[in-house]
Amino acid sequence: MATRIEVTGLTAYYGKFKAVSDVNLTIEPKHVTAFIGPSGCGKSTVLRTLNRMHEVLPGARVEGSVLLDGEDLYGAGMDPVNVRRTVGMVFQRPNPFPTMSIYENVIAGLKLNGIRKKALLDERVEESLRGANLWDEVKDRLNRPGAGLSGGQQQRLCIARAIAVEPQVLLMDEPCSALDPISTLAIEDLINKLKSSFTIVIVTHNMQQASRVSDSTAFFSLEKTGDPGRLVEFDKTSKIFTNPTEKRTEDYVSGRFG
Amino acid sequence: MSTATVPEPTVPGPATPGEDRLNLRGEILPRFVPPVVAAGSLVVALLIYLLTPMDSEIQIVLMAALIFVVAMTAISTRVEGRRRARDRFATTLVYGTFLLALIPLIAVLASVISKGAGRLDISFLTHSMNGIGARDSGGGIYHAIIGTVEQVLIASAIAVPFGLLVAIYLVEYGRGRISRTISFFVDVLTGLPSIIAGLFVLAFWILALGQGFSGFAGSLALVVLMIPTVVRSAEEMLKLVPNELREAGYALGVPKWRTILRVVVPTALPGIVTGVMLAVARVSGETAPVLLTVFGTNLINANPFSGEQSSLPLYIYSQAGQPQQFAIDRAWAAALVLIIIIMVLNLIARLFAGRNRLK
Numbered sequence: 122m123a124t125r126i127e128v129t130g131l132t133a134y135y136g137k138f139k140a141v142s143d144v145n146l147t148i149e150p151k152h153v154t155a156f157i158g159p160s161g162c163g164k165s166t167v168l169r170t171l172n173r174m175h176e177v178l179p180g181a182r183v184e185g186s187v188l189l190d191g192e193d194l195y196g197a198g199m200d201p202v203n204v205r206r207t208v209g210m211v212f213q214r215p216n217p218f219p220t221m222s223i224y225e226n227v228i229a230g231l232k233l234n235g236i237r238k239k240a241l242l243d244e245r246v247e248e249s250l251r252g253a254n255l256w257d258e259v260k261d262r263l264n265r266p267g268a269g270l271s272g273g274q275q276q277r278l279c280i281a282r283a284i285a286v287e288p289q290v291l292l293m294d295e296p297c298s299a300l301d302p303i304s305t306l307a308i309e310d311l312i313n314k315l316k317s318s319f320t321i322v323i324v325t326h327n328m329q330q331a332s333r334v335s336d337s338t339a340f341f342s343l344e345k346t347g348d349p350g351r352l353v354e355f356d357k358t359s360k361i362f363t364n365p366t367e368k369r370t371e372d373y374v375s376g377r378f379g
Numbered sequence: 380m381s382t383a384t385v386p387e388p389t390v391p392g393p394a395t396p397g398e399d400r401l402n403l404r405g406e407i408l409p410r411f412v413p414p415v416v417a418a419g420s421l422v423v424a425l426l427i428y429l430l431t432p433m434d435s436e437i438q439i440v441l442m443a444a445l446i447f448v449v450a451m452t453a454i455s456t457r458v459e460g461r462r463r464a465r466d467r468f469a470t471t472l473v474y475g476t477f478l479l480a481l482i483p484l485i486a487v488l489a490s491v492i493s494k495g496a497g498r499l500d501i502s503f504l505t506h507s508m509n510g511i512g513a514r515d516s517g518g519g520i521y522h523a524i525i526g527t528v529e530q531v532l533i534a535s536a537i538a539v540p541f542g543l544l545v546a547i548y549l550v551e552y553g554r555g556r557i558s559r560t561i562s563f564f565v566d567v568l569t570g571l572p573s574i575i576a577g578l579f580v581l582a583f584w585i586l587a588l589g590q591g592f593s594g595f596a597g598s599l600a601l602v603v604l605m606i607p608t609v610v611r612s613a614e615e616m617l618k619l620v621p622n623e624l625r626e627a628g629y630a631l632g633v634p635k636w637r638t639i640l641r642v643v644v645p646t647a648l649p650g651i652v653t654g655v656m657l658a659v660a661r662v663s664g665e666t667a668p669v670l671l672t673v674f675g676t677n678l679i680n681a682n683p684f685s686g687e688q689s690s691l692p693l694y695i696y697s698q699a700g701q702p703q704q705f706a707i708d709r710a711w712a713a714a715l716v717l718i719i720i721i722m723v724l725n726l727i728a729r730l731f732a733g734r735n736r737l738k
Contacts, residue, residue: 172630174626174629174630177625177626177629179554202632202633202634203632204632205629205630205631205632206631206632207632209630209631209632210626210630212623212626212627212630214623216621216623216624216626216627218624218627218642218646219624219646220642220645220646220648229628229631229633229641229642230631230632230633233628233631233633233637233638233641233642234632234633234637279627282627282631283630283631286631286632
């Protein structure tokens with residue numbers, strides 16, 4: 122069971138600065154949804170509101186609602202910690218915990234939440250690493266530090282770590298921007314595979330990547346620096362890249378953005 | 380240099396077709412030059428010393444250093460050009476100051492070892508000063524070692540958790556006025572003269588509360604001195620932990636306090652341990668606050684909570700102040716033991732912190 126996300130009237134602030142204004146979109150379960158747009162348009166901000174990571178920064182706040190299978194993440198009595206267990210996240214730069222081994226990194230989310238049964242942990246490590254297409258490369262050195270892997274392997278380790286807590290949704294914030302083309306390909310293959318079990322939202326600067334991996338695409342933009350970003354167009358990826366409704370979307374995806 | 384010969388260089392660019400060789404070469408002094416110049420400077424300095432009325436051998440070294448710097452810079456400017464000359468000048472300066480900084484360290488260690496090692500033996504370590512007067516040759520520091528170790532351990536047991544929690548608050552939770560106020564007072568406390576800490580405990584704990592002199596009172600004074608050092612160093616180390624690691628923790632649905640405890644603190648641990656060890660080393664040698672609170676005794680008192688104790692700095696202070704050679708020898712040997720204890724504590728802490736790192 123994966124989860125539908127409905128975003129309504131979402132506005133996000135950093136202190137007094139309005140970063141994105143009035144975003145409405147619906148993310149389908151077991152789909153890959155890509156967020157594209159120029160730098161500073163708020164796509165990462167919107168992504169971070171989907172698991173309440175936005176408010177981690179001092180002064181950051183959110184208006185509007187994000188419904189996860191009908192439940193408002195920003196409703197009264199919602200625990201951000203539980204929200205994040207349901208909506209996992211992978212960051213732009215691979216960030217394995219430097220003091221932990223590969224094994225410990227994968228089960229960090231479980232162990233830090235108090236699960237200690239060795240058999241269950243062993244099983245989950247293999248399952249998650251296989252899920253992240255990393256098992257064969259690291260199965261003989263699970264006790265080596267996670268930081269000793271290559272960048273692409275580290276990023277897959279971070280994906281394994283995110284899926285080990287069995288979330289419903291996986292958010293990826295430019296997961297390939299620090300990686301070389303081969304590692305990028307490995308991650309994209311992985312996204313295609315993970316789609317069968319998770320709802321995936323990916324922020325990317327790479328439009329080829331968006332067209333390769335996603336089912337739907339949201340294009341964000343902003344009028345000028347200092348203005349809040351807005352959702353310009355949201356549709357099937359094929360339509361966004363071949364026949365977009367908005368002129369601005371067409372300019373952007375065809376490289377004529379000015 | 381050579382660009383000046385190019386006629387009207389409007390834009391810096393590739394060499395004109397007339398010059399078919401690129402200017403990549405440069406004159407470099409052979410490797411034997413610096414040692415030769417150094418030896419030469421020493422000889423010249425020695426000659427000046429012998430020919431003019433000077434009365435300190437240190438002047439030879441200073442003069443040689445000066446001559447070396449001037450001569451080397453001049454030769455290098457002439458042969459290698461100004462950029463390399465500046466590089467050589469800065470390099471000489473860096474090495475020179477490094478050696479200069481090393482001199483007191485080596486001098487202290489050498490004099491403490493040479494003067495203290497002779498008196499140091501098993502009986503010195505296992506006996507107290509019970510019944511030993513200043514003129515007697517025997518006696519030892521057993522009571523002072525017990526005192527120092529107990530006082531420093533108790534002080535650390537209070538100050539380290541306390542300081543670490545303050546640092547965690549300041550870095551992870553503190554916002555706005557409260558945190559700024561705490562930071563300010565920690566800074567003020569860092570500069571607190573150690574005798575004030577002793578006077579504070581003397582006035583508050585011993586006189587106002589009537590607790591009497593004890594090792595614990597000494598520990599309290601040391602706590603006052605340790606906390607700011609621990610807070611400052613732990614704070615700096617926690618700030619160095621990348622925010623991405625905290626976010627990675629939160630994104631896994633790990634509560635904030637657990638992320639701090641299991642991810643942030645372990646990542647910063649080696650640095651925190653170093654900071655704690657510096658604080659321990661600092662308070663282990665404090666004399667003034669201990670003098671006012673522990674008072675000192677010649678007898679063995681293993682109970683830090685009642686009665687006066689001794690401690691190594693106190694022992695050194697009282698022995699070195701006496702005019703007999705036996706007492707002065709005891710002071711040197713005790714100083715050596717104090718240095719060894721601090722080094723051993725340091726090594727243990729590093730070993731402990733190292734175990735948490737992955738190989």
